[in-house]
Amino acid sequence: MFELLDDNHEFDTQISFDGKDHLVPSNITVAAAALLIGAKSIRETPVTGAKRMPLCMMGVCYECLMKIDGVGNQRSCQTLVRQGMVIERQIGATEVEAGYYEA
Amino acid sequence: MKPSYELLIIGAGPAGMSAACEAARNGVEVCVIDDQPEPGGQIYRNASRATAKQNQVLGKDYQQGKNLVDDFKSYGGEYYANVSVWHLDASNQVGVIKAEENYFISAKNLVIASGAQERAMPIRGWQLPGVMYAGAGQILLKGSGIVPRGELVLAGTGPLLLLLASQYLHAGVKIKAILDTTPKGRIVKSLDKLFSGVQGYEYLIKGASLLHHIKAAKVPYYKHVEGLCAVGLDRVNNVSFASATKAGRKVVNISLDVDTLLLHQGIIPNTRLARAAQCETTWDAQQSCWTVATNEYGLCRQNTYVVGDGARVMGAVASRIQGRLCGLHVAESLSKVDSHNWQVLHHDLLKKLRKENAIRPFLNAVYQPADAYLIPQQGDVIVCRCEEVTLSDIQDAVRLGCQGPNQVKSYTRCGMGPCQGTQCSNTLSHIVAKQTDMPMAEVGELRVRSPLSPITLGQIADL
Numbered sequence A: 001m002f003e004l005l006d007d008n009h010e011f012d013t014q015i016s017f018d019g020k021d022h023l024v025p026s027n028i029t030v031a032a033a034a035l036l037i038g039a040k041s042i043r044e045t046p047v048t049g050a051k052r053m054p055l056c057m058m059g060v061c062y063e064c065l066m067k068i069d070g071v072g073n074q075r076s077c078q079t080l081v082r083q084g085m086v087i088e089r090q091i092g093a094t095e096v097e098a099g100y101y102e103a
Numbered sequence B: 001m002k003p004s005y006e007l008l009i010i011g012a013g014p015a016g017m018s019a020a021c022e023a024a025r026n027g028v029e030v031c032v033i034d035d036q037p038e039p040g041g042q043i044y045r046n047a048s049r050a051t052a053k054q055n056q057v058l059g060k061d062y063q064q065g066k067n068l069v070d071d072f073k074s075y076g077g078e079y080y081a082n083v084s085v086w087h088l089d090a091s092n093q094v095g096v097i098k099a100e101e102n103y104f105i106s107a108k109n110l111v112i113a114s115g116a117q118e119r120a121m122p123i124r125g126w127q128l129p130g131v132m133y134a135g136a137g138q139i140l141l142k143g144s145g146i147v148p149r150g151e152l153v154l155a156g157t158g159p160l161l162l163l164l165a166s167q168y169l170h171a172g173v174k175i176k177a178i179l180d181t182t183p184k185g186r187i188v189k190s191l192d193k194l195f196s197g198v199q200g201y202e203y204l205i206k207g208a209s210l211l212h213h214i215k216a217a218k219v220p221y222y223k224h225v226e227g228l229c230a231v232g233l234d235r236v237n238n239v240s241f242a243s244a245t246k247a248g249r250k251v252v253n254i255s256l257d258v259d260t261l262l263l264h265q266g267i268i269p270n271t272r273l274a275r276a277a278q279c280e281t282t283w284d285a286q287q288s289c290w291t292v293a294t295n296e297y298g299l300c301r302q303n304t305y306v307v308g309d310g311a312r313v314m315g316a317v318a319s320r321i322q323g324r325l326c327g328l329h330v331a332e333s334l335s336k337v338d339s340h341n342w343q344v345l346h347h348d349l350l351k352k353l354r355k356e357n358a359i360r361p362f363l364n365a366v367y368q369p370a371d372a373y374l375i376p377q378q379g380d381v382i383v384c385r386c387e388e389v390t391l392s393d394i395q396d397a398v399r400l401g402c403q404g405p406n407q408v409k410s411y412t413r414c415g416m417g418p419c420q421g422t423q424c425s426n427t428l429s430h431i432v433a434k435q436t437d438m439p440m441a442e443v444g445e446l447r448v449r450s451p452l453s454p455i456t457l458g459q460i461a462d463l
Helices: A030-037 B014-025 B052-058 B060-073 B134-144 B159-170 B186-195 B198-216 B272-276 B316-333 B339-357 B360-366 B391-399 B405-412 B425-436 B457-461
Strands: A002-004 A013-017 A020-024 A065-068 A071-075 A085-088 B004-010 B030-033 B078-080 B083-088 B093-098 B101-112 B116-118 B131-133 B146-148 B152-157 B177-180 B226-231 B238-244 B251-257 B260-265 B267-269 B281-284 B289-292 B299-301 B304-306 B382-384
Touching: A002 A030, A013 A030, A020 A030, A030 A065, A030 A085, A030 B134, A030 B146, B004 B014, B004 B316, B014 B030, B014 B060, B014 B316, B030 B093, B052 B060, B052 B134, B052 B159, B060 B316, B083 B272, B101 B316, B101 B457, B116 B134, B131 B134, B134 B146, B134 B159, B134 B260, B152 B159, B152 B238, B159 B177, B159 B198, B159 B260, B177 B238, B186 B360, B198 B339, B198 B360, B226 B251, B267 B289, B304 B316, B316 B339, B382 B391, B382 B425, B391 B405, B391 B425, B405 B425
Parallel strands: A013 A085, B004 B030, B004 B101, B030 B078, B101 B304, B131 B260, B152 B177, B152 B260
Antiparallel strands: A002 B146, A013 A020, A065 A071, A065 A085, B083 B093, B093 B101, B116 B267, B226 B238, B238 B251, B281 B289, B299 B304
């Protein structure tokens, strides 16, 4: 559970998080938005399906991998929220979608 | 981005930014690449854009970053944010991904300023949602301006834990307890190193004032905490440990309800890029980590430097000084500094660097993590979080005859997940060292190979 330090932030950025719409401040990372929203987990591991949340917030631990705007394996701690962003929990390993790698 | 530069710097933290400013000032053609969205590194993250409230909470040392970040933003050379390095080798060829595009850069001089990362703290339950590194808590405060709400416990050892506690108190965040895992008698045992460190008395005053702030706020403070565990099913609900509630009292088992548990036991150099560039690392028993063998200018071999916390943990101020020294050394090697200036400046910087580093042996000795927190105490504790490999899995592999960490990796997948061993490599080496009764220097660590960061098949195909 996390909250904003300053009260004067504008909740001006609309994101979809796991199918639900939320307003969050701009200039925060997706991982920070997940904590602010009160997400219980951001992914389930490929090995045992255990629920996980971000660990290091600096891009080295890869615990915060999520599916962002349809692309899996994105480090949510290194990605800033954008208007209209669609963020999904990553369940297990990411599937490679046909056509994704075509030029 | 050009195919080659006189000087390529990886990392825009205190060391990288300082090296860039100094080299560019002396006429060197410089390019800085960094994997973060803004310059500053972890310590000065968001320093140039922090709100008044953030500055007030984070304190003076953080605010000092603003000048450097502002200088860097107009330093005259090139700078690219959100760039990840996926390849590096002994000939200073650097493979990078920038905006989904793949580039190769040839660096006539290469400076690796990769900074530090949290040392893993593999206790039972550390993988549960609700458990994070204290450094992550501080990054959230700096970068996104958010703080924990609810029952918050900080646990571990080291200056950052106390600094974060003090910053949270300034922010009005309630801390339920601080669980200090520093073993008993550490300060007395480290006193001999204090005398040689008197030059760094300012750090001791800072430390004392943090402790005083925490004490004055009446945060319950448990000392010499043993057997720390995070408990819960789908998230941490509870933290259990053993500690004496007061000096001289019997050690008792304690359990606290918790929403957020922040762990910390020091920071270690992120040496992956340096090792990919074939720079030599050595086991530093004092800092309990691998450090990169460099001279005081950060030079590893001709034209390749590793500076700041990425070589050995020295802190932001020392990193800034070493960064400048390094930038100056590069300029000097390219005959861009006149000899008088070089003599005056580099002697002055060396003197400052030595003064800054004087306190380190004492701090290293006091805050050296206890063995019980470097190696998990129960077989079911997860060591490799990516592949969910436990202590028992590793011990079984060693018992079966695995000769070292790299063979254990092949047998168990420990270190084979997306983080590529950044979180488990040292723990794995400690476990192998203990079980085979070999010194860490001999056991070694997981090898580093390209791609150094995950890239897509499409990006490889683009080459």
